[in-house]
Amino acid sequence: MKAFSPAIAALIESLRILPGVGQKTAQRMAFQLLERHRDGAGKLASALNHALEVVGRCQRCRTLTEGDTCSICDNQARAAEGTVCIVESPADVLAVEQTSQYKGQYFVLMGRLSPLDGIGPADIGLDLLEKRFQDGGINEVILATNPTMEGDTTAHFIADLAARYNINATRIAHGVPVGGELEYVDHTTLGHAFSGRKSL
Amino acid sequence: MKAFSPAIAALIESLRILPGVGQKTAQRMAFQLLERHRDGAGKLASALNHALEVVGRCQRCRTLTEGDTCSICDNQARAAEGTVCIVESPADVLAVEQTSQYKGQYFVLMGRLSPLDGIGPADIGLDLLEKRFQDGGINEVILATNPTMEGDTTAHFIADLAARYNINATRIAHGVPVGGELEYVDHTTLGHAFSGRKSL
Structure with missing residues (x-):
């Protein structure tokens, strides 16, 4: 299939590394970026380059951050x-x-x-x-x-x-999620909920 | 909420222009790109910039392509x-x-x-x-x-x-999709299928 030019094919291939994005979704994304959202696409490319350049790990807590330590550690x-x-x-x-x-x-x-x-x-x-x-x-x-x-x-x-x-x-406690129903909770979670019960 | 550094927040915001990507998905994408797929993320940024630079419209058929005319028109x-x-x-x-x-x-x-x-x-x-x-x-x-x-x-x-x-x-003909069942086809489509019937 030679319906894509090389630059479009390369873009589609690159978009597929995003989580949950397959061939069809990548195609839709590529066309949308090139047809309708050229400004946004340019911004996305720069934001990505900028983040790759400046974002590293916090030296105290290892989370992703700019600078040596993150705002929570500071x-x-x-x-x-x-x-x-x-x-x-x-x-x-x-x-x-x-x-x-x-x-x-x-x-x-x-x-x-x-x-x-x-x-x-x-x-x-x-x-x-x-x-x-x-x-x-x-x-x-x-x-x-x-x-x-x-x-x-x-x-x-x-x-x-x-x-x-x-x-x-x-x-942290494991048990039935708030708003969840017992009927739909798996038995391991329900087991945790029983063993972790508290007196009212 | 100041859990994101500015560069990460900007990346998340930029990812939201992708079709079908909301706040949560954009966060997951940003973290995945910065944590695990730095090479791929760099390639994505360059592929995007390259495509934005070279991809324009075919002068004959208006599709997205590099060069003046697309491979189909040529x-x-x-x-x-x-x-x-x-x-x-x-x-x-x-x-x-x-x-x-x-x-x-x-x-x-x-x-x-x-x-x-x-x-x-x-x-x-x-x-x-x-x-x-x-x-x-x-x-x-x-x-x-x-x-x-x-x-x-x-x-x-x-x-x-x-x-x-x-x-x-x-x-082009409109009618019941191949593999579709009459029961689940909407009535407008079924109407088209009847009015467009062919003799066997």
Whole structure:
């Protein structure tokens, strides 16, 4: 099929690296960008280049940020809380921030322990985390890794690490989502909800 | 919410111009590009810039292409067929090409007549099309605009134009899609299928 010129074909191919974008969607995106949104497409290309250039990792919490440390790590009031929430990705930081309930700091693993894939403690920055434990000032580690096999393993591993420095480690609660119905909740989640029950 | 640094926020905002991409998807895309696909992201930015620079419109059929005319218009065997298929967008050219049944040339309207939105004959290049009719060598115009109110109006308008140059105008058939079931087909389509019935 030679219906595309080389530049359009290259653009379509490049768009396919976006999550959830297949051949058809990439075609629609390419045509829309070139037909109707040339200004926006130019802005997208510059925003992408600019972000690739300036965005790196926070030296304290490993999240994506410009500059050496992120705005949350720079916030002294948050440091004073003495809590560190461990999450797997920058998107998880955002999710926790949106609850407006947590006022402490974060540590972003950028992954999870997965020995089968060759991902060990150093790959998820646990050496950096241990240094923060050593430096002191932390009285609670909240483990908010995903409730998967690897996420749970990672949580247990970090809890053991925290115990060595006499830091209290807690795991976020797993149970029936608010607004969810028991009938539609899977049995593992329901099991967690029962074992984690609280007295009213 | 200050969980994003400015460069990431700008990237997320820019990604939202893509069709079907909202805030959440744009966030996921931005994080994925910056966390895992830095090479691909760089390629995407260059492919986009390159396409914006070199891709323009074919001077004969108005489709998106590099150079002055597209590969289909340059193909002499296709010109010799003497047919022009009228479609609304470059994506439609691709759809027709994938049938492998049509061997003639195209004319891409890049829209449809829509007086309420101020889109008249000149905006969809009908002056250019009329010039092709005048130049001769065309014996059939196949109207493959979408079966919407505006698409039908556009088809009728172009059929009238073709009649002035004694060119035969045909409309693609509308009816029950292959593999579709009568029960689930809307009544307008079913009406078209009945009025367009053929003897076996």
